[in-house]
Amino acid sequence: MEKRKSICFAYFGDGKFLGWYADSFGSIRESSPKIYGNSKEQIETITKNFNYKLSKIDGEYTLSKRHPAFGLIDNSLEGDSKILYPCKRVELKIVECPIYDGPNPDFDKEAYKKAVDEWRPTDHSSPRPRCNNWIYADYDKVKEWAKNEPTEFIGEILREVKV
Numbered sequence: 001m002e003k004r005k006s007i008c009f010a011y012f013g014d015g016k017f018l019g020w021y022a023d024s025f026g027s028i029r030e031s032s033p034k035i036y037g038n039s040k041e042q043i044e045t046i047t048k049n050f051n052y053k054l055s056k057i058d059g060e061y062t063l064s065k066r067h068p069a070f071g072l073i074d075n076s077l078e079g080d081s082k083i084l085y086p087c088k089r090v091e092l093k094i095v096e097c098p099i100y101d102g103p104n105p106d107f108d109k110e111a112y113k114k115a116v117d118e119w120r121p122t123d124h125s126s127p128r129p130r131c132n133n134w135i136y137a138d139y140d141k142v143k144e145w146a147k148n149e150p151t152e153f154i155g156e157i158l159r160e161v162k163v
Contacts, residue, residue, distance in 0.1 A: 006097040008033035009046060009157075010150045013087030017149040021046070021092060026053050028080050031146040035097050038154075043094065047157045050092050057081040094155040098145065 009021035011028050020033035026049055036042045057080070084090055 005038045006035045007038045007042075007154070008035055008095045008097045008146070008150075009050075010093045010095050010153075011084075012091040012093055013084060014089055018083055020146055021050075024049075026050055026080075028083055031143050033095075033097070033142065033146050035142065038096070043155070043157075046092070050157055053080070054084065054090060057084055089158070092157040093150065093153040094157075095150040095152070096154055097142065 010033075011018040011021060019028040019030050021027075022029035022032045022034055024034075026046075036046070
């Protein structure tokens, strides 16, 4: 059985590497990319989320103004807007992630689920539990790989920002 290749998304603003697409909110992080399976559907989802995020930044929209419970998401958006707003051209470049090696046989799904369930009712300012072994890769290796600016791309999502 052939393994599906994994991809990450790198933010570029006006041709300069800004950081990695780091989570479901598309937060920009220096060396913590979120790894996705390379599929047409996944790229379409990321494209939609990326364009939505940039439209909110363009409109100086903040979620917490609509509902205080969105403050955490809004903090990420506001932090990212300081990076992205000055850029006239924002790109999300697709990078093949070489660290993927298939499901990790040492990942204990039940132990992780239990840790998350115990964490949920507590104060969410504490970080989400981590397992020693990430489900699809050694995330420490991913972060080490991600410290270098990517130079090879398999696609891009472009957004011209209004002046």
